Amino acid sequence: MLKESESKVSLSRRSFLTGAAVLGAGAAMAGLAGCSSGGDAAKPAADDVAAEPAAKSAATEDAAVLGQQPWEIAPEPITDDQIVETIDCDIAVCGAGIAGLPGVALAAENGANVHVLEKAGTYSTARLCTCGFNAKCQTDNGITYDRDKFITDVWKITNGSQGRMSSYGKWFDNSAPYIDWLQGVCQSVGCDIIPQQVTGFKVTNDGVGQVGANEFWATYAAMIYFVDKDGKTLADGVNVDWAGILADYATDKGATIHYNTPAVQLVRDESGRVTSVIGENEVGEYIKINASKGILLACGDMGGNREMMGYYNTSLLKTRSVAETKNTGDGQMMGMWIGADMDDFAAGDLFPFVAVDQTGERPTSPDAKSYAAVANLPVFMVDNTGRRLMPEDLPFQACSVPKITATADGSAWSVWDSAWQEKFPEGFPAGDYLSENSPEQIEIDIKNGVTIQADTIDELADKMDVDPDIFKEQLDRYHGFCEAGKDLDFYKNPLWLTTIDTPPFYASRHVVSITSTRGGLRNDERCRVLDKEGMPIPGLYVAGNTAGSFYGNVYPPNVMGSGIGHGQCFAWLAVKDMLGMEYI
Secondary structure (H helix, E strand, C coil): CCCHHHHHHHCCCCCCCCHHHHCCCCHHHHCCCCCCCCCCCCHHHHHHHHHCCCCCCHHHHHHHHCCCCCCCCCCCCCHHHHEEEEEEEEEEEEEEEEEEEEHHHHHHHCCEEEEECCCCCCCCCCCCEEEECHHHHCCCCCCCCCCHHHHHHHHHHCCCCCHHHHHHHHHHHHHHHHHHHHHHHCCCCCCCCEEEEEHCCCCCCCCCCCCCCCCCCCCCEEEEEECCCCCCHHHCCCCCCCHHHHHHHEEEEEEEECCCEEEEEEEECCCEEEEEEEECHHHHHHEEEEEEEEECCCCCCCCCHHHHHHHHHHHHHCCCECCCCCCHHHHHHHHHCCCEEEECCCCCEEEEECCCCCCCCCCCCCCCCCEEECCCCCCEEEEECCEEEECCCCCCHHHHHHHHHHCCEHHHHHHECCCCHHHHHCCCCCCCCCCCCCHHHHHHHHHHHHHHCCHHHHHHHHHHCHHHHEEEEEHHHHHHHHHHHCCCCCCCHHHHHHCCCCCCCEECCCCCCCCEEEECCECCCCCHHHHHCEEEEEEEEEHHHEEECCCCCCCCEECCHHHHHHHHHHHHHHHHHHHHHCCC
């Protein structure tokens, strides 16, 4: 499924998710993702189509001659006579995102002279959480995680990690020291951190502790939320600006952040060491930062560059939005230009139930939710032909994977009946920041066109535009499983095997929203970037979504917050390595 062109992606029978119709499909998701490790404030999804590599036609022509992809072709080197300012420092960091900032803060805290090049006009938008294992805030509340089980489970969940299974252990071992350090930073300004479990806040379909959770699917709700000065958390509807806390902490300790100044080229000397990074300021002038101890690439992902993203994972082209349109693979490209190696494939941070109407539009009504009511629960689910698609009780974001890999158009239908409240297990999820599972919201969703209603199954199949014979055959088979109390096709928890036999009937179509990609420059156990021979490139480190060697072609949706958690921890460790500090 890898390295095909975008033109090969199949469309639905009505081609309803094409052109402008796809642009708003995940707009409400922008800025809400819990697992992105970088980026600035969310931008309209319409910007996504404009995020193409510069000088594409010329680069494509060069690439055809050299047998390379356009983004692999290095531009002409920026010469010293083009530089208007040169800065000498200890450490340079590319990206003031939520991955890079902990490294910046640690460097400054330890007296290093650190300069940061940031593409945007401010530090990144804080996401909902971080993630770690057996940190003090967790163990103090009786929450512990088993190292052996975690590593082997995540290896299986992600389809392998492109040769770095040991990285899971490295993250597990060092995440507690990192989280403890982060808690100290937060407490220094009157804030704090708290494990998700202590707040009682439940994320839709997280698969942990909810009624009907299926033990067949290993899940790790190791998310850690931030607490503001008034003691409020995400459970109270407050998303603390913890990225700002880190940025302020770093600058107070002496770090310098150059905003509106993207990194554009790395400089590698005759010995092979990367010695400098060149940035371009907002008036088009070049500044050169010489870093004696090392340069950290934490520039974010490549989701804003659909050509590049599709090359490394064709299935991701079936997703419908990108939250971070400024993340266009800049760090990955700069690394490749000086000889760094790249992962074979990428994964996506995906949210599975973004509601769309029959034309593929995301409702803009203020009473619309990102997820249609009930559709995000483990109800009967089929693809655009009417075939059942997956075990519907997959936890958290896991429902995204079969939708983009096993369907023609990346969408699916959830189907239920009017007796759903009586049939569903007591204590089913009422909703979260993405959804509200109530009869009132169903009526709103019908009004907004994201849920359809019908008096008969035949009428429902017609309105869904699925094959009626396939749909009814699949539904009859499903009803047989409901009667037997065992799902022989997908092994869904019997608590959620509920019949669809009480009119009126409902169905809602949903697509997958992507917030960022996971996959980038190969690196070793010290976060050093590797060349195409597998050897470290001296002076160059990588972390966050710019880094590879961690995930396979599936982001581990069962491990909530892993993108943020490991990206931050590894940036922190990269700086420790540069400064000669000890770590596990």
